[in-house]
Amino acid sequence: MIANGMMHITLSLAGHGAHPAAWRVSSLPRGPGLLPDWRPMVAMAEAAALDAVFFGPWPQPPGALADHALEVLMPDPLPIIASLIPRSSRIGLGGSVYIAHTEPFHTARAFAVMDNLSDGRTALLADTQGADQQPGDFAHAPRPADQAYGRAAEYLEVVARLWESWEADAILADKPSGHYADGMRVHRIDHAGRFFTVRGPLTAIRPPQGRPVLVMRDASPAGLELAAASAELFLARCASLEEARECRTALLARAAALGRPAGALRILMEFMPVLAATTHAAARRLEELDALAEPPEDAAPCFLGTPADLAQRMLAWQAAGACDGFNLLPALLPNDLGLICQGVVPALVREGRFRAGYTGRTLRDHLGLPAPPPLPRRSAA
Amino acid sequence: MSRMLKLGLFIYPGGHHVAGWRHASTPAHRLGGMAYYTEVAQLAERGRFDLFFVGDTLFTREKDGRFFGRQGISNPDPVSLISALSAVTEHLGLVATLSTTYHEPYLIAQKFATLDHLSGGRAGWNVVTTWEDRAALNFSRDTAMAKADRYVRGKEFIDACRALWDGWGQGALLADAAAGRHHDPALIAAANHVSPSFQVRGPLRMPRPVQGWPVLVQAGGSPPGRHFAAQIAEAIFTAQTRIEDAQAFRASTHALMAEYGRAPHEVVIMPGLSPLLGSTEAEAKRLEEELADLVHPEVGVWMLSENLNFPLYDRDPDDLLPVAEIRQARQATASVETNLKYAEANRQTIAQAARVIARSRSHNSFVGTPEQLADMMQHWFESGACDGFNMMPPYFPEQLRVFVEHAVPVLQRRGLFRREYEGRRLRENLGLAVPPARR
Ligand SMILES: Cc1cc2nc3c(=O)[nH]c(=O)nc-3n(C[C@H](O)[C@H](O)[C@H](O)COP(=O)(O)O)c2cc1C
Numbered sequence: 001m002i003a004n005g006m007m008h009i010t011l012s013l014a015g016h017g018a019h020p021a022a023w024r025v026s027s028l029p030r031g032p033g034l035l036p037d038w039r040p041m042v043a044m045a046e047a048a049a050l051d052a053v054f055f056g057p058w059p060q061p062p063g064a065l066a067d068h069a070l071e072v073l074m075p076d077p078l079p080i081i082a083s084l085i086p087r088s089s090r091i092g093l094g095g096s097v098y099i100a101h102t103e104p105f106h107t108a109r110a111f112a113v114m115d116n117l118s119d120g121r122t123a124l125l126a127d128t129q130g131a132d133q134q135p136g137d138f139a140h141a142p143r144p145a146d147q148a149y150g151r152a153a154e155y156l157e158v159v160a161r162l163w164e165s166w167e168a169d170a171i172l173a174d175k176p177s178g179h180y181a182d183g184m185r186v187h188r189i190d191h192a193g194r195f196f197t198v199r200g201p202l203t204a205i206r207p208p209q210g211r212p213v214l215v216m217r218d219a220s221p222a223g224l225e226l227a228a229a230s231a232e233l234f235l236a237r238c239a240s241l242e243e244a245r246e247c248r249t250a251l252l253a254r255a256a257a258l259g260r261p262a263g264a265l266r267i268l269m270e271f272m273p274v275l276a277a278t279t280h281a282a283a284r285r286l287e288e289l290d291a292l293a294e295p296p297e298d299a300a301p302c303f304l305g306t307p308a309d310l311a312q313r314m315l316a317w318q319a320a321g322a323c324d325g326f327n328l329l330p331a332l333l334p335n336d337l338g339l340i341c342q343g344v345v346p347a348l349v350r351e352g353r354f355r356a357g358y359t360g361r362t363l364r365d366h367l368g369l370p371a372p373p374p375l376p377r378r379s380a381a
Numbered sequence: 382m383s384r385m386l387k388l389g390l391f392i393y394p395g396g397h398h399v400a401g402w403r404h405a406s407t408p409a410h411r412l413g414g415m416a417y418y419t420e421v422a423q424l425a426e427r428g429r430f431d432l433f434f435v436g437d438t439l440f441t442r443e444k445d446g447r448f449f450g451r452q453g454i455s456n457p458d459p460v461s462l463i464s465a466l467s468a469v470t471e472h473l474g475l476v477a478t479l480s481t482t483y484h485e486p487y488l489i490a491q492k493f494a495t496l497d498h499l500s501g502g503r504a505g506w507n508v509v510t511t512w513e514d515r516a517a518l519n520f521s522r523d524t525a526m527a528k529a530d531r532y533v534r535g536k537e538f539i540d541a542c543r544a545l546w547d548g549w550g551q552g553a554l555l556a557d558a559a560a561g562r563h564h565d566p567a568l569i570a571a572a573n574h575v576s577p578s579f580q581v582r583g584p585l586r587m588p589r590p591v592q593g594w595p596v597l598v599q600a601g602g603s604p605p606g607r608h609f610a611a612q613i614a615e616a617i618f619t620a621q622t623r624i625e626d627a628q629a630f631r632a633s634t635h636a637l638m639a640e641y642g643r644a645p646h647e648v649v650i651m652p653g654l655s656p657l658l659g660s661t662e663a664e665a666k667r668l669e670e671e672l673a674d675l676v677h678p679e680v681g682v683w684m685l686s687e688n689l690n691f692p693l694y695d696r697d698p699d700d701l702l703p704v705a706e707i708r709q710a711r712q713a714t715a716s717v718e719t720n721l722k723y724a725e726a727n728r729q730t731i732a733q734a735a736r737v738i739a740r741s742r743s744h745n746s747f748v749g750t751p752e753q754l755a756d757m758m759q760h761w762f763e764s765g766a767c768d769g770f771n772m773m774p775p776y777f778p779e780q781l782r783v784f785v786e787h788a789v790p791v792l793q794r795r796g797l798f799r800r801e802y803e804g805r806r807l808r809e810n811l812g813l814a815v816p817p818a819r820r
Binding site for chain 2: 023024025031032033034035039060064065066067068069070071072073074075076078079080082083084085086087098101102103105106109110112113114116117118119134135136137138139171172173175178179180181182183184186187188195196197198199200201202203204205292381
């Protein structure tokens with residue numbers, strides 16, 4: 001059961017909305033280049049005190065570029081979330097990274113720096129699937145699953161060790177004595193594993209959150225095993241309350257078996273809301289969108305109804321122990337996001353199940369997630 | 382219009398002087414935070430700088446295998462920082478350093494395409510092959526690649542990125558909602574890059590960058606590095622301390638470019654320049670002494686040991702610099718040999734040599750008034766030594782503020798520097814053409 005009864009709400013933003021036809025009807029303006037301007041969306045989410053917004057990954061069917069009707073753009077999520085840092089002050093910002101084709105040192109540094117620039121508001125979405133990859137773009141062919149997930153687990157351990165290579169109080173900035181940092185509190189990691197050899201320390205100071213929040217969504221058996229071992233948020237897609245409860249129970253049991261404390265892993269259910277003032281009107285909206293483009297089979301389950309209906313659904317699922325909260329994928333921007341923030345969230349606040357305003361500073365504060373215990377140090381230096 | 386100076390701001394947390402972070406005006410506790418970088422970038426934009434430039438550090442400064450805490454912090458992750466700054470500036474070019482040795486082209490082409498769209502055409506990429514050999518230890522390798530190999534890989538990396546950026550024709554993004562045509566597949570082609578280092582198919586799933594490509598910057602100094610720059614660079618950063626050397630560097634760069642079929646107007650050459658400004662010459666000199674006194678003796682010995690690639694930590698600082706021993710231990714590079722000869726001729730102790738090295742920078746430094754600085758810059762510019770400067774204030778933000786408020790207006794009055802930006806794109810301000818679309 002949920003201890004304090006409060007739920008968590010995050011958003012995944014992509015293109016002009018999660019529905020493949022969104023770009024045809026959206027009024028979202030462009031930024032200074034050819035990408036949509038998501039800044040007003042993030043401002044709206046922050047005004048509703050949502051926990052975080054996530055960018056990427058954006059899975060697309062192979063050969064999507066050949067279809068002129070699909071919104072195929074796939075920007076790098078990291079510059080996007082970095083550019084949102086000065087345009088927001090409280091909301092969490094998450095971006096996905098391809099684990100298979102990047103180096104843990106780069107990932108650790110980028111998030112350490114963004115976490116410092118944002119005063120502790122970042123989350124790393126570890127993309128272990130790369131569903132949006134095209135064959136032939138990378139040096140490595142896809143690895144067999146045991147290797148891919150073994151490498152991913154080691155990658156994330158190296159990232160965590162690099163974040164912890166600077167102790168919290170290592171920065172002295174003591175002008176009189178001329179000590180900028182205490183060299184005794186900055187450590188090599190001397191990692192030598194099956195896939196990586198990384199000496200450290202990181203060339204960036206410790207993230208204010210200790211470790212930026214680690215998010216996963218890979219629901220394959222190996223993906224779930226990795227999530228049980230190290231994810232702090234898991235984004236799941238389940239068709240029914242029963243399925244969701246089973247999924248959550250199994251994942252939490254596995255996490256406990258691996259020795260993780262209760263409350264270290266939170267599970268958010270994903271929906272693509274299509275909202276309107278009446279259920280009938282919402283159904284009409286979805287019909288109109290579907291007539292322009294059919295969502296792919298593996299899309300997030302659609303929720304169709306009024307904002308009050310969605311709030312009821314969320315309250316019921318959370319009360320039944322099906323999840324700790326929700327990751328919503330607005331079908332159309334800004335419309336569905338507006339209805340979430342102005343309709344759904346106030347209803348949840350009235351029920352006392354969602355915050356009326358931020359009480360904490362960091363994303364960990366919002367999520368009520370303590371930083372994981374530090375990894376034992378291996379190196380003398 | 383007459384030729385105008387181009388100005389880059391080379392950021393370094395705290396400042397470019399080794400003791401800059403200790404200056405009374407430097408907010409030493411805030412060097413990792415958004416407010417500090419926002420203040421610096423907005424100051425640079427107020428001073429009509431062409432670009433803001435962030436270097437890349439992939440290995441921490443160390444002494445005897447342990448982090449050396451008397452130094453300030455490293456550069457922040459360049460792409461993260463300039464992405465964040467794109468939201469608080471409107472005209473300033475934003476140049477991130479990124480290594481071709483420790484990445485793969487597909488994701489980097491995607492990264493810079495994203496950045497160029499987010500910033501409305503203000504992105505630049507300082508293409509490096511990573512000189513710090515020790516960085517290899519953070520990337521599962523024992524040693525760095527040999528320099529010549531690094532630059533071969535670098536060239537292939539850039540070829541792959543350009544092929545990816547050029548994969549989308551101009552106007553391939555239709556966004557025609559009424560007709561349901563998001564993009565024109567006929568204007569999008571695979572990159573099909575094949576080289577000894579990479580095979581990249583593509584296409585990228587991002588439209589061609591606003592500027593065609595981000596502005597490509599390079600700073601190679603060795604023969605392979607300079608050939609690489611002659612082929613790809615649109616702006617060149619370089620360390621030159623004497624005007625004759627800078628003139629020769631610029632002329633030989635143009636000559637090298639001609640070998641690759643490129644013209645002088647296709648590049649902007651910007652030597653580094655670190656000015657310490659005072660309202661009078663005497664005040665500037667006093668500031669110089671003040672900064673020199675802030676260099677802790679250990680920092681001097683550390684810099685000397687790093688420079689000579691020879692550890693001097695356990696020695697008595699009042700001993701003579703062990704020149705013969707150092708020569709025996711290492712094959713000295715040309716610049717090290719110059720330092721050794723000087724120390725020998727002047728019978729320098731370790732402490733004395735350390736004090737000298739802590740003052741000197743490999744880049745050109747200047748101490749004086751804004752008027753005097755403007756004279757120097759004008760002289761270099763008009764005598765063909767450069768197209769502009771990469772400014773390296775010894776401490777931020779105070780010395781940058783003095784430069785912007787007192788030196789920039791002098792350059793503007795003399796007609797040497799813009800009063801308003803030419804445009805919003807970095808290429809427009811630098812006077813560089815947009816590379817033609819291939820389809
Ligand atoms: C102003 C300036 C900034 C530089 N910044 C970096 C950097 O951030 N990262 C890096 O690896 N090298 C950097 N370099 C080094 C150059 O890329 C180059 O490696 C160096 O000048 C030596 O040339 P070479 O590689 O041809 O030997 C910089 C050089 C200059 C002049």
